[in-house]
Amino acid sequence: MRGALEAMTRGAGPALASTLGLLLLWQALAMATAGAWILASPLAVLDWAAERAGLLTRATAVTLGAAAQGFLWGNLAAMLLALVSVLVPRSERVLSALSLLAFCLPLVATGPILRVLYGPGTGPQVTLAALACCYTTHVALLVGLRAAPPGWLDLIRSYGRGRVTALLQVRAMAALPYLAAGLQIAAPAAILGAMVGEFTGAERGLGVLILRTLRGLDVAGTWAIGGIAAAAAIAAHAAVGALARRVTRAPPPVILAVAPPRPGRGPLARLAGAAGLILLVLALWWAAMEAAGLPAFFAKRPGDVWAYLATGPAAGLHRAQLLGALGQTLAIALPGYLAGLALGVGIAAALVLAPRVAGVAMPLAIALRSIPILATAPLIVLALGRGAAGGIAIVAAMIFFPTLVACLQGMRQTPAAVTDIFDSYGAPRLTRLIHAQAPAMLPAFFASARMAVPAAILAATTAEWLATGRGLGALMATVASTSDYGMLWSATALIASVAMLAWAGLARIERAVLARAAPEQLS
């Protein structure tokens, strides 16, 4: 307890100093750029917030309430999925694919659909928050449930006990640190999901306020609400972390380093698996709409989407519209994605070459990773304008921090004995980086690159929705207001498919690279 307190106060000194420094810098910058409609000074922001304390408190409560509900449901679903996967191993492949699909759903298109399905209220925000945290927790938990050394499970088996005992006595406990790490990532994700839900037509909440200030060119307001959202996310991240440290003794594991799923046997088996999955998803989609008895006007079935895009009267027009928008979105998402990855890897490498800086930068990066960059997207729009640059910057920022943290953590996995050998020959840091730390980083890098695919699409489409007025995001904003549900559903299906394909393609590259560079990582 005392140790923890000391560690906290030790960390608090520099943190306080750097926060103060940042605030001063911010104030100075704001004063220098006054009149450019970009940066509000901290004092102006504080002033704005103080005048509307009541409104802001209510909006924050609404958003956090929706985020908390989504956090609960999403994580419960994740736990259930992971539990079933472990108890019925044959179900794992399908359950993981479904969970990934939910993660790949484009929130800007699902948001308006959920809005009409739920009617008024917080239903969409809660659902989007749940969708935003289910997959990451699911993956973390799966890794954790499998993290138990085989010897522990053999012990259980040697007394003739089965999977349930193994789960209760060994796997559940061994998975706790992983669950904690997953929940910590999920907390800010839930806030982000709730805010995107609010972007797409809620009545109250921080997301609604930030849209209003952004459209009204209210710079101080945009900064105030962006700041509140960021602070809430950091606080949620820290609170879940503190709670986790009380429950588990083990240090947080690096859960990003997950080997990609093993491909099916031959190309034919893989094709059959993919076809089976697509059929299953279509069947589930159709059955859900039928079971709920939802009218086909806004609750489109797979057949409706097919007609809308392929056989219907204006199908050609619809296709051109959708694919054109997709092209525009990819023109933002792809460069942003690559830039974010490159920056993350580059800065991680630079930090490893300068270990003193890394000691300071790592906690900062972890804290910044917890900010839902997207919730602060309006700030980037203010700063970089409504053109492609702003969109690309948002995508890159969204991907940069998780990649940086994953790469730094990955490089830390380099066995000390290996780095010691390099040091014992007095090898330069660069040599050590290239031959020891970079290969150790690869699995974490790839895992994070895969997770970044849906994130990049989410960031690009949200930026388009909020600001740039082009691409799928803008198209969704338009068709949501004109109740063109055929387009909303088509876009959802198309974007989710593109994201899944990109994810699978990356997994293949990953396996090929790891097979050469780090074969021990492939189980």
Add this chain to the structure above:
Amino acid sequence: MADTPPEVVCRDLACRFGELEVLAPLDLTFAAGQTTALVGPSGCGKSTLLRLVAGLETPSAGAVRIGGQSPSAVQRQGDLAIAFQEAALLPWRSLRGNVRLALRLARRPDDPAAVDRLIDLVGLTGFGEARPAELSGGMRQRATIARCLVTEPALLLLDEPFGAVDELTRLRLNLDLPRLWQARGTTTLLVTHSVSEAVLLADRILVFSDRPARVVADIPVDLPQPRAAAVTESLPYRRLVARVSDALGGGGGRLAAE
């Protein structure tokens, strides 16, 4: 079955992992109540043999019968205990908690007094509440032995149980622990790297060849039981050590560790 120790019979027992043939068909019988030491070069398949007997590995051919029953039937009765090369202690349980877990898994009534007695016997008095991470490698291995013995199994399978124990403690354990299972007449299979340990503990020593393992020597150990430290000074003991070492194809009392 717990009252009378079982005879263990391996009939045409073979095991392969993919292309790798680890055990060529083996016919072995381990007499009830005897301690048999298995020695052989690293990687020849000793651990695999033990895991087959424990029912943790499926033979590619042949079968294991323990007192006429299958390994899984014996598992379910909690009559079998295996200590692995690496101590498989659950890190979130105390030493005492780990030992008690065996009682629970074997569906035996909880018996705190017996748990503490065994912790004392393996020389870990006062460490009952310690977590595995707080124990040295040798202490963890001793804890595993306490866990194996607490259920009073009819068949005891020990895979290099004293590998990480320092030489002095090892000799003490070699002299003390066998009394526990020999008094009950437990059938014991012991894999060891140490020829002197094999001679000191076993009633019979099987020397295996390189993979796929075959028995190259089957040496009865006719030293009187129970054995004391003095026995290591005796001529018959030294002769046996020399015989086993010869069969292994090298001098010295101990094989290189893997």
